[in-house]
Amino acid sequence: QVQLVESGGGSVQAGGSLRLSCAASGYTYSNYCMGWFRQAPGKEREGVATISAGGGSTWYADSVKGRFTISQDNAKNTLSLQMNSLKPEDTAMYYCAARSVTPFERDISYRYSKSYNYWGQGTQVTVSS
Numbered sequence: 001q002v003q004l005v006e007s008g009g010g011s012v013q014a015g016g017s018l019r020l021s022c023a024a025s026g027y028t029y030s031n032y033c034m035g036w037f038r039q040a041p042g043k044e045r046e047g048v049a050t051i052s053a054g055g056g057s058t059w060y061a062d063s064v065k066g067r068f069t070i071s072q073d074n075a076k077n078t079l080s081l082q083m084n085s086l087k088p089e090d091t092a093m094y095y096c097a098a099r100s101v102t103p104f105e106r107d108i109s110y111r112y113s114k115s116y117n118y119w120g121q122g123t124q125v126t127v128s129s
Contacts, residue, residue: 001026002025011128020125035098036097043074050110055104056107069081091125099117099118100110
Protein backbone atom coordinates (compact mmCIF):
# COMPACT_ATOMS: atom_id res chain seq x y z
CA GLN A 1 0.00 0.00 0.00
CA VAL A 2 1.44 3.31 -1.10
CA GLN A 3 1.87 5.83 1.69
CA LEU A 4 3.13 9.39 1.49
CA VAL A 5 3.67 11.35 4.68
CA GLU A 6 4.64 15.01 4.59
CA SER A 7 6.39 16.93 7.33
CA GLY A 8 8.23 20.18 7.86
CA GLY A 9 5.45 22.71 7.47
CA GLY A 10 4.99 25.58 9.88
CA SER A 11 4.70 29.32 10.29
CA VAL A 12 7.46 31.69 9.23
CA GLN A 13 7.86 35.34 8.45
CA ALA A 14 8.31 36.58 4.93
CA GLY A 15 11.86 36.04 3.76
CA GLY A 16 12.28 32.94 5.88
CA SER A 17 12.90 29.33 4.89
CA LEU A 18 11.32 25.95 5.41
CA ARG A 19 12.20 22.46 4.26
CA LEU A 20 9.40 20.04 3.52
CA SER A 21 9.94 16.30 3.48
CA CYS A 22 7.84 13.46 2.14
CA ALA A 23 8.47 9.93 3.37
CA ALA A 24 7.32 7.33 0.86
CA SER A 25 6.64 3.68 1.51
CA GLY A 26 4.84 0.70 0.03
CA TYR A 27 6.33 0.82 -3.45
CA THR A 28 9.58 0.94 -5.40
CA TYR A 29 10.35 4.61 -5.05
CA SER A 30 12.67 4.83 -8.04
CA ASN A 31 9.82 3.86 -10.41
CA TYR A 32 7.77 6.93 -9.57
CA CYS A 33 7.71 10.54 -10.66
CA MET A 34 7.27 12.75 -7.60
CA GLY A 35 5.88 16.20 -7.08
CA TRP A 36 4.89 18.93 -4.67
CA PHE A 37 1.57 20.67 -5.07
CA ARG A 38 -0.20 23.29 -2.98
CA GLN A 39 -3.68 24.57 -2.38
CA ALA A 40 -4.61 27.85 -0.77
CA PRO A 41 -8.10 28.50 0.65
CA GLY A 42 -10.55 29.22 -2.14
CA LYS A 43 -8.06 28.32 -4.85
CA GLU A 44 -7.42 25.28 -7.01
CA ARG A 45 -4.55 22.93 -6.33
CA GLU A 46 -1.48 23.96 -8.30
CA GLY A 47 1.85 22.42 -9.14
CA VAL A 48 4.88 23.73 -7.30
CA ALA A 49 7.75 21.47 -8.35
CA THR A 50 8.14 17.99 -9.78
CA ILE A 51 11.00 15.60 -10.40
CA SER A 52 11.30 12.67 -12.76
CA ALA A 53 11.77 9.10 -11.56
CA GLY A 54 15.34 9.18 -12.83
CA GLY A 55 15.99 12.49 -11.10
CA GLY A 56 17.35 14.13 -14.20
CA SER A 57 14.37 16.31 -15.03
CA THR A 58 12.67 18.88 -12.82
CA TRP A 59 9.90 21.38 -13.30
CA TYR A 60 9.08 24.48 -11.25
CA ALA A 61 6.15 26.83 -11.28
CA ASP A 62 7.20 30.30 -12.41
CA SER A 63 6.16 31.70 -9.03
CA VAL A 64 8.76 29.64 -7.17
CA LYS A 65 11.67 29.47 -9.63
CA GLY A 66 14.90 30.54 -8.01
CA ARG A 67 13.44 30.21 -4.50
CA PHE A 68 12.41 26.54 -4.18
CA THR A 69 14.46 23.42 -4.85
CA ILE A 70 13.08 19.91 -5.19
CA SER A 71 15.28 16.91 -4.48
CA GLN A 72 14.99 13.24 -3.69
CA ASP A 73 16.97 10.57 -1.91
CA ASN A 74 16.15 7.23 -3.49
CA ALA A 75 18.07 5.34 -0.83
CA LYS A 76 15.84 6.84 1.86
CA ASN A 77 12.65 7.00 -0.21
CA THR A 78 12.37 10.67 0.62
CA LEU A 79 11.31 13.68 -1.39
CA SER A 80 12.23 17.17 -0.20
CA LEU A 81 11.34 20.76 -1.02
CA GLN A 82 13.68 23.50 0.16
CA MET A 83 11.78 26.76 0.26
CA ASN A 84 13.72 30.01 0.61
CA SER A 85 12.70 33.66 0.47
CA LEU A 86 9.16 32.73 1.37
CA LYS A 87 6.35 35.13 0.56
CA PRO A 88 2.86 35.49 2.05
CA GLU A 89 1.46 34.20 -1.25
CA ASP A 90 3.24 30.89 -0.62
CA THR A 91 0.80 30.24 2.22
CA ALA A 92 -1.05 27.00 1.45
CA MET A 93 -1.43 23.34 2.26
CA TYR A 94 1.44 21.53 0.55
CA TYR A 95 0.96 18.01 -0.77
CA CYS A 96 3.39 15.34 -1.88
CA ALA A 97 2.30 13.21 -4.83
CA ALA A 98 3.57 10.17 -6.71
CA ARG A 99 2.91 8.77 -10.15
CA SER A 100 4.01 5.35 -11.36
CA VAL A 101 5.94 5.47 -14.62
CA THR A 102 7.07 3.06 -17.29
CA PRO A 103 10.78 2.79 -18.15
CA PHE A 104 10.10 5.10 -21.10
CA GLU A 105 8.76 7.79 -18.78
CA ARG A 106 11.65 7.89 -16.33
CA ASP A 107 12.90 11.25 -17.60
CA ILE A 108 9.52 13.00 -17.58
CA SER A 109 8.56 15.32 -14.72
CA TYR A 110 4.78 15.58 -14.89
CA ARG A 111 3.51 18.99 -13.86
CA TYR A 112 -0.25 18.52 -13.56
CA SER A 113 -1.99 17.13 -10.50
CA LYS A 114 -4.29 14.97 -12.61
CA SER A 115 -1.27 12.94 -13.66
CA TYR A 116 -0.58 11.68 -10.14
CA ASN A 117 -1.93 8.50 -8.60
CA TYR A 118 -1.09 8.91 -4.94
CA TRP A 119 -1.27 11.78 -2.50
CA GLY A 120 -0.21 12.56 1.03
CA GLN A 121 -2.37 14.27 3.64
CA GLY A 122 -0.57 17.59 3.34
CA THR A 123 1.41 19.91 5.57
CA GLN A 124 0.46 23.52 6.22
CA VAL A 125 2.80 26.38 5.37
CA THR A 126 1.91 29.84 6.63
CA VAL A 127 4.00 32.89 5.74
CA SER A 128 3.27 36.15 7.51
CA SER A 129 4.23 39.58 6.27
